[in-house]
Amino acid sequence: MATRTRRPERREEPLSREGIVEVAIELLDATGEGGLTFRALGERLATGPGAIYWHVANKGELLGAATDAVVAAALAVEPAGSPTSPQDEIRAVALGLFHAIDAHPWLAAQLSTQLSRSPWGSVAPRIFESIGRRVRSLGVPEDSWFTATSVLVHYILGAAGQNAANTAHARTLGPGANRAEFLDAVSSAWEELDPDDYPFTRAVASRLREHDDREQFLAGIDLALTGITAPHPPGEQAPTPPTT
Amino acid sequence: MATRTRRPERREEPLSREGIVEVAIELLDATGEGGLTFRALGERLATGPGAIYWHVANKGELLGAATDAVVAAALAVEPAGSPTSPQDEIRAVALGLFHAIDAHPWLAAQLSTQLSRSPWGSVAPRIFESIGRRVRSLGVPEDSWFTATSVLVHYILGAAGQNAANTAHARTLGPGANRAEFLDAVSSAWEELDPDDYPFTRAVASRLREHDDREQFLAGIDLALTGITAPHPPGEQAPTPPTT
């Protein structure tokens, strides 16, 4: 859906909103959030900055459309053949978003913007629905649907954003530098914190060094799932049977 | 700590980094992220844009310093007199951040930037330490310290950001409009989604209308705490006794 045709170097076809969004994503991937410019975009599309405004209202809308396209693609790859548990499906959806954010680091900031700035847009319901549907299948009481889905979604986006930043930073450390070297640097910085003020952070610093981001991410998902499916959350009633 | 002296209209004292950061926070609160400008800041400080660069390297550093100051203040208010449980302390710290983000809506985006873009800075360790220390007191196995703290921190920042956006949006809806009216609008938008594609989102839409943000936020914290303190997370060993 995102990889239809190579961008037209000389442009035989007229501009289209779809094509503009596609090139915008390429530009964002290649140059980061600051690299998306109406002038740079115009250059890649062999036109001026003004032409784009015929198809897109402003930069915010363009970023929103790019975000929606990437998220829709990431959430579309779920049809696993064999029947799976809701837990496994939630892990799969979470990993889909994890990889999308890793492949498009600009997505992390964009997603928080979309979720908070325009919850009525298409991005928020898409993610919410994808996770929430499985939460419902988990058999948690209806009272907890919203809370449980919120915890999962916020964790997924936050942790995936963290991971993507690690990947991105590792790249800037040098050509041969990898993620392990970057985590090593952060770990060292944390180990040099004041022992009186930061005992905990110092204690987990070493763990940062050896941790597998994907593994770590899934551990967080499982921890949230444990809370969601626990007999009854503190101060709440016992769960009702599944409603599927 | 943030409200020392009113800004010097004619400036008797020389510029100071501390004073600049203080006025930057005022400007951010009053005009939002887009309103913080070296020119606007210079005007409030009765100077030109160039003068600020003597005390602050660039805009990023200024935003980082503003974020750190607000977060430090929010986390400093924890000395509850009576002895409390780690759970209560985590709730208190979470609420402190919740209110700080509500009072300074620009903080939400800034915090994700700080956490992912500069984990070696002061903001990330501050938050991590404040939550992590209590997680440790909960008696969870050391293996889970990092995961548990991550889940809590990501949820807190994500959900608090969401809440702050609701507050901010409600304000723009009109002078008399309140948060309930805004949530009502989002709720209505969700109820008009396609029933085949968005059954879950439609189902929880009504719940959005009646929900108390603070209550909702704390319910998420409790859900995470349930997962963290559950007998043993799936695929992990049994917890070890507390290490405090």
Next chain:
DNA sequence: ACCTGAACACCGTTCAAGT
């Protein structure tokens, strides 16, 4: 209907010149 590109009103940042 769609595109062009100059022009406008901004930015962050630099830097010679001042005190």
Next chain:
DNA sequence: ACCTGAACACCGTTCAAGT
């Protein structure tokens, strides 16, 4: 040491003019 303010190299956005 610290400040001033003009200047530079950008932005997003608009809009008369073209096809």
